[in-house]
Amino acid sequence: MTDIASRVALVEDDDDLRASLAQALRLAGLAVDPFPAATAALAAIDADYPGVVVTDVRMPRVSGTELFATLAARDPALPVILMTGHGDVPMAVDALKRGAWDFLTKPFDPEALITSVLRAGQTRALALENRRLRAAAEAGAGDGLIGESPAIRRLRAMIPALAEADIDLLIEGETGTGKEMLARLIHRAGKRRRRRFVAVACAALPDARVEGEMFASVGEGSVTAADGGTLFLDDIDRATRRLQDRLAQLVETRSVPGRGRDPVAIDLRVIATAREAGQRADDAIDPALLYRLAAVRLRLPPLRERREDVPLLFAHLAAQSAARLRASLPALTDAARAHLVGHDWPGNVRELAHFADRLVLGIDPLAGGGAAPAADAPLPERLDAFERGAIVEALAATDGEVGAAITRLGIPRKTFYYKVQRLGIDLAALRRRRGA
Structure with a gap:
């Protein structure tokens, strides 16, 4: 499984609350970059920030939603978690629709924040890994002999x-x-x-x-x-x-x-x-x-003797496959990445190329939202996996039509968008896959 991005940019203008939340996050093993204002955060956070942003909504000069919008323009894959008062919930839900990761209504249990940050951090690490692999594959595309073993x-x-x-x-x-x-x-x-x-x-x-x-x-x-x-x-x-x-x-x-x-x-x-x-x-x-x-x-050597090359080689083959099949290049899910590094690949590069084709076409089971949890996994993890699978299945059955998927699921639109963001479901990628 992909490592969790362990940095948190904490943006909160209340000094006492910022200090309290920073301490809770550090006790959970996370490195915290505290900022008293959005302007300071914007000066420090770029598109390659290796972590998650947690920000209050109501702040002087630049609000948390304005901060989110600016960061989303820099890097849409950067998870932003909003902390809101009760009166800011409609604003936060609107931000979720525009790509914010999650929102927590004050007062909240610090454990809820830590859980949300850890999930967002896992998604962030995965996005950065995909980005690194694609860049490395593009850099070596003209060579043909891909790998660093x-x-x-x-x-x-x-x-x-x-x-x-x-x-x-x-x-x-x-x-x-x-x-x-x-x-x-x-x-x-x-x-x-x-x-x-x-x-x-x-x-x-x-x-x-x-x-x-x-x-x-x-x-x-x-x-x-x-x-x-x-x-x-x-x-x-x-x-x-x-x-x-x-x-x-x-x-x-x-x-x-x-x-x-x-x-x-x-x-x-x-x-x-x-x-x-x-x-x-x-x-x-x-x-x-x-x-x-x-x-x-x-x-x-066979791939099982140079496992460190497999993700990089896969990224190269997937890029070739996407160009050949005129399809979008998919993000590498945790389940797919675990398969890449854990499988022996007896068919070697040829087998890996076929796997890349299936993922690009979205017809491989590992092209979905990740690996199923173990039978003894905590109940919240199993519930999340069930909900994620149900939402992806509904979207697939309705050809990516959100309104029809919501009707099929029988849940309010607001709840749907909340769960999509909390569970890390990429609606745009699902639509592209269905249209390929």
Whole structure:
């Protein structure tokens, strides 16, 4: 689960009340930034404030609702909790409709404030994490090899040297780890980038094509199409023995038989992929081919060995998915984030990409409002989960039409908006998802 943002900007012009509330919040383990006026708070709080704002409504010069409006313009994802007198409740409800997180009517139990702050803090931490991941994914979008784990850093650092060295390579790794992507990155970084990258799916190539087409001296299906460029041999360990024999000759001589006696020379670089050594039989690759091919052997680790890369890689894939599907990029819920870091991803990047597609389309169960609470969770937490699910289900059933959802739920409009804000339900995101 996402960490809770632990800072609170407390804006209250009553010195005694400000001191009392600050003490209660600090005793709950929260760091407090106290402000006697909204002007002072506005000077200190920016769009990246790592916490929650709690403000009185009635204050001189700049009111709490004016403070909320200004902060919402800076960052709509910054939770603002309003403290109101009884006469200010209609004003606070109106602020809820405009995006305020919650309101508490004075006098209130400090525990109610702490509970609201903790929930808002969890949402704030999640928003900041989503923001960080998206920014990091955008920064690395042109690279293609996403991640900050030591293994990925090493591979990324090796690409320029491998690209210029122009030697044959063997890339080993589990299915879906991105072996072809790495091969293409190396091709594009080197002097051969202006010529073709010819991919051959070795596992699907019958011997008839090997003899009649692949090693012909001319033709689109011939290895000669890679002349001056890169020949990419995918799943070399699944190739037939006949194909491996012919490839061993190709790697050795850099030529194919000509129509006459003289062979046709080819200037190419070979990059091959295979399953990891522990996943394939010892004789899956003929030694004559393996020793000629594997001048350098690279290994792409599975996602379970670089879990720290998964959220960042997911953000990159989700951004690609949203652009491809012409859909909005969803926020990463706590449930989805827990799945990202806890799942083993046996299908690796390919499986993660499919998960990103489902979340972008809003058809994965984890695209909703978060994980279900445990059976022994406190009753308020279970009630919140039930209410959140009922509201999201009603909105989904009515295609995001708020009025129809309220009628379906059978609750007053004011209560609906109060619960939407308290439970952290993003109405705009639900509408976008339904319209995608």
